[in-house]
Each structure stands twice: as C-alpha cells, then as structure tokens.
Amino acid sequence: MYTLDSRLRGNDVMNWFPVWRRNFLVWKKLAGPSLLGNLADPMLYMLGLGYGLGALLPDVGGVPYLNFLAAGTLAYSVMNSASFETLYSAFSRMHVQKTWDAILNTPLDLRDVLLGELFWATSKSLLSGIAILLVIWVLGLYEDFALTLVLLPVAVLTGFCFAGLGLSINAVSPNYDFFLYYFTLAITPMVLLGGVFYPTTAFPAWLAAVAAWLPLTHAIELARPLILGQWPQGMLLHAAALLAYGMAGFVAALGLTRKRLLR
Amino acid sequence: MSPLSLRGLTKSYGGQRVVDGFDLELEPGRCHGLLGPNGAGKTTTLRLALGLIEADAGTLELLGHALPAEAKLARRRVGVVPQVDSLDPDFTVAENLQTYGRYFGLSAKTIAERIPALLDFAGLAGKADAPILTLSGGMKRRLTLARALVNDPDLVILDEPTTGLDPQARHLIWQGLRRLIAQGKTLLLTTHFMDEAERLCDVISVIDHGRVIARGSPRELIAGHIEPHVVEVFGEGLDEWKACVSGLCRRCEQAGETLFCYTDDPEKVVAELEAAPGLRYLHRPANLEDVFLKITGRDLRD
Structure with missing residues (x-):
C-alpha cells in the first residue's frame, strides 16, 4: 500500500529520465556507425560545396564561402538529426516495437514517454552539432573562439525545436512513407529558404517574409553571426521563436499521441 | 481490500x-x-x-x-x-x-x-x-x-x-x-x-x-449452465438419425457436420448409436467450451 507520504516522495519531475536512458543505452551499442553518419553527410556537403562552389564564388558576406556555409551546415545537421530521431526512430519504438505501449503499463505515463523522447532527440542532435563544431574548429572557420561556444546552446534550442515538431508529425503518421511529406513539404523548403547555402538578403520582400517565419531561419540567424564573430541581432527573439515552435510541437504531439494510443 | x-x-x-x-x-x-x-x-x-x-x-x-x-x-x-x-x-x-x-x-x-x-x-x-x-x-x-x-x-x-x-x-x-x-x-x-x-x-x-x-x-x-454429458455425433446418415434421437437428450445442436447431444443420461444415446454403424461418436463430460458456446452462441465473431 502506498500512502500520501510515498506519493509525495515520488520524483515525478524526472520520470522521463528512464525513457531517455533506454534510448541512450540502445544508441550506445551502435554509437560508432551512428556518429559516423552524423558527421559524414554534413561534412561532405560542407566540404564539397564549400571548396567546390566556394572556388567559383567571391567572398560571401565578407567571408570565404566555406566559412559562410559552416553555420548553415550546423543548423541543418542539428535539424536533420532531431527530425530523423523523432520520425523514423520514434515511430519504430511507438508503432513497430510497441516500446511505448510497454512503458505505459508501468508507473510512467505518456507525458513521461514523450518528454524522454523529446530530450533524447535534443541530446542526439546536440551531438551532431558538436561534430560539426569540431570540424569548424579544426578547419579554423571562425573568427572568435569564445563566440563559437554559444553555438552549443543554439544547437540545443534548434534540436529541441525540431524534436518537438517531429514528434507531432510522428503522432499522426500512419506509416514510414508519410514522413516523406514532412521532408518534402517542410524540411526541404526550409533548407532552400532558410539561408543554409546562400544569404536570403536577395529574396523579394514577400519571399523574405515567408522565410522569416521558418524555424530553421531563426536557427541560422543565431548560428551565422556567432561563427562570423558577432553577437546575433534579435538574439532573444530568435531563441524564443525556436523554443515556442518546439513547445507547440510537443503540446500537439502529446494530444495527438494520446488520441492515437490511449483512447 | x-x-x-x-x-x-x-x-x-x-x-x-x-x-x-x-x-x-x-x-x-x-x-x-x-x-x-x-x-x-x-x-x-x-x-x-x-x-x-x-x-x-x-x-x-x-x-x-x-x-x-x-x-x-x-x-x-x-x-x-x-x-x-x-x-x-x-x-x-x-x-x-x-x-x-x-x-x-x-x-x-x-x-x-x-x-x-x-x-x-x-x-x-x-x-x-x-x-x-x-x-x-x-x-x-x-x-x-x-x-x-x-x-x-x-x-x-x-x-x-x-x-x-x-x-x-x-x-x-x-x-x-x-x-x-x-x-x-x-x-x-x-x-x-x-x-x-x-x-x-x-x-x-x-x-x-x-x-x-x-x-x-x-x-x-x-x-449451472449445461447438462453433464455430451455425445458428439458425426458421419454418414446423421440427418436420418437426428430425427429419432431428439427424445433421448435434453438439447441437440448441430454445428457443421457434427451433432452435439447434451444429456443427463448418455447411455441411452450411446445405445441408440450402436444401432447406427455408419455414425461415429465421442462421449465426454461437458466442459467450459460447451458452456461458452451455449451462452455466447456459435456465430463467428470478427
């Protein structure tokens, strides 16, 4: 028998941690290939485009193209990592392996499960960000080392944002193929309009207005100045936007997943 | 509690x-x-x-x-x-x-x-x-x-x-x-x-x-729900035999090619069956499945 007393002792705030830890332990088994995947794809983009395309281009925004591209690659890589984790991997756990169902039979509830997934995807995407940051450091693609350290919290916010959004898409997905819509209709437009490969200053006003609303734009508006040696303008606004997108996504995910699994 | x-x-x-x-x-x-x-x-x-x-x-x-x-x-x-x-x-x-x-x-x-x-x-x-x-x-x-x-x-x-x-x-x-x-x-x-x-x-x-x-x-x-004995009957000539056995058991139910005879007195049914060599039968005590089929019916559920 549990009394009121033991109820108060229960540390509800950290209930998500065993879920995070479960994912971490599975990841640990395959950490090598996973890290390589985190690194290889964005590195090839950055180096291929940076050196290849960069050789044809004059300085972009006053810096070599490779330096310009670094911030975009970091944000893009973090976004991708959080999205893949909350779509394909989380879907496997929810729908195929029934891991979430198993956990819901224990004292944990759906909020604990989704928080664990949210924080796990954020952690994993931070790792992607760190991998790119290492390349940036090694190649010296920065102006002020101290400012590049601020990229760590930027990566956390970006990962959080796309983890929240990804979980809400996961909640309504009937199968793996569905994620292609999200990548085609949300992720790819963001990569093309958010300023990963080129500055968005040349956009006509209406297109710039659309781009300004995209979550990835906010991430790049934070990351790029930090690499170019300046504090970002409107830093709090961009940070708040990422946080808001992530939280909205998470709240939607909670409601939609509850409808899906617990009705 | x-x-x-x-x-x-x-x-x-x-x-x-x-x-x-x-x-x-x-x-x-x-x-x-x-x-x-x-x-x-x-x-x-x-x-x-x-x-x-x-x-x-x-x-x-x-x-x-x-x-x-x-x-x-x-x-x-x-x-x-x-x-x-x-x-x-x-x-x-x-x-x-x-x-x-x-x-x-x-x-x-x-x-x-x-x-x-x-x-x-x-x-x-x-x-x-x-x-x-x-x-x-x-x-x-x-x-x-x-x-x-x-x-x-x-x-x-x-x-x-x-x-x-x-x-x-x-x-x-x-x-x-x-x-x-x-x-x-x-x-x-x-x-x-x-x-x-x-x-x-x-x-x-x-x-x-x-x-x-x-x-x-x-x-x-x-x-509480069923007669204590069941005789399952199947084989050639079941339809003709069915007509004459109804008085011997309390309840008869046909499912596919098998006739289930529920009875308190299985000896009479078995004796009757001995006279019908074309038929095969199985005499057993009633079990939970009989109860289940009786109260939920034999219709398929999907």
Missing part, C-alpha cells in the same frame, strides 16, 4: 458500447479469467483497469487507488503481460529486465538482485546475455512474464498469455502462473482457450457485448 474493483463501467467508441455496465470484484490471491469472443470488450476492460483510458461512466479502484486519478501510483504494484510482444529487440534478456525495472523507479542494485530469480522462474537461467532475436516464441513470452514481475507486483494482468504458443510452451507458462498463485499473487487474465481458463482460474467471468453474462468457478459454470 479487493485488488481491483470495477463498478458499472461503460465505454463507447463511435456510438458503440464496447464496455457496457461491467462489474468485477477481484478476490486477493486468486486467479480470475475473462473469457469472451473477439470484440467482447476484454482488452478494453484491461486498459480501463490499468487507468490507460478513461471510462465514460463507472468507478474503478486498483489496489486501493481511485482510477484514473491515481493510476500511476497504482501501477507501481501491478505487472502486465500484454497481448503483443513488446520486448526491446536491441537489448539482451537481462538488459530488458533492467530497463523495465527502471521504469518503476527501482535502483540498479535492486533489479540486479532480482534478475537471477526472475530468469530462473522463466526457465531462462543462463540466457541473461542472449539477444532477444535468438529467443523462441515461448522464451519471449516467458521473458515478458518475468518482466511483468520485476516490480514484485501484487496483481498480475495478462492479456492472452499463451496465444500463439505450442503446447509445450503453454504448459510452461501455466506452471509459472500456478506458482504465482501459490505465492499469493492475484491474477487477472483474458484468454480464448477454455482449457487454459479451466486449469488456471478460480473465478471465470464470461463476457460478451461488454458485459458479464456468467460468472463462477469452472465447475459452477458447467453445473
């Missing part, structure tokens, strides 16, 4: 009542069975009982806690064996138990101390480091049972624990469940298998259309 008490439980989906005024009061230390055709509301009832979904009406109490408000608290003392396999394929046998134990807030040390006994119980001693993919269906099921015991629960809820297993594997599971009952745990299981319910359950609730239509021990159900 009853480990689980459900009163007047109702749950509808899209205007259809899946659970319809369901009552259930578990007795501590006994094995309770929910028996019913597909779609009778068994799994929905279990999900309600765990506080996973909310009832439209009715009161629920699980191990002294009102549901769904205190569901998380109540589930600390409950073990669940779900219908669908949900073991972690990326983990070994022992890692599965460790990970699951952590969901209950158990310390690594406590779980590690419990693992040898759990593996022993599940007949998986020596398999601690085996990957899940190398286990047979029966082993996976036994591990799922061991996993449900990692928190040393007072109540174990099992949703079709032996569906899909071969007879050997089923017997091993039954053995385990009987040991749990002997240890004083309360069991609540759903099953399609009459022999399983007959062997394990102290109290059986037959449910259909979301409500309990009969309840009692296997013997009570058989004695």
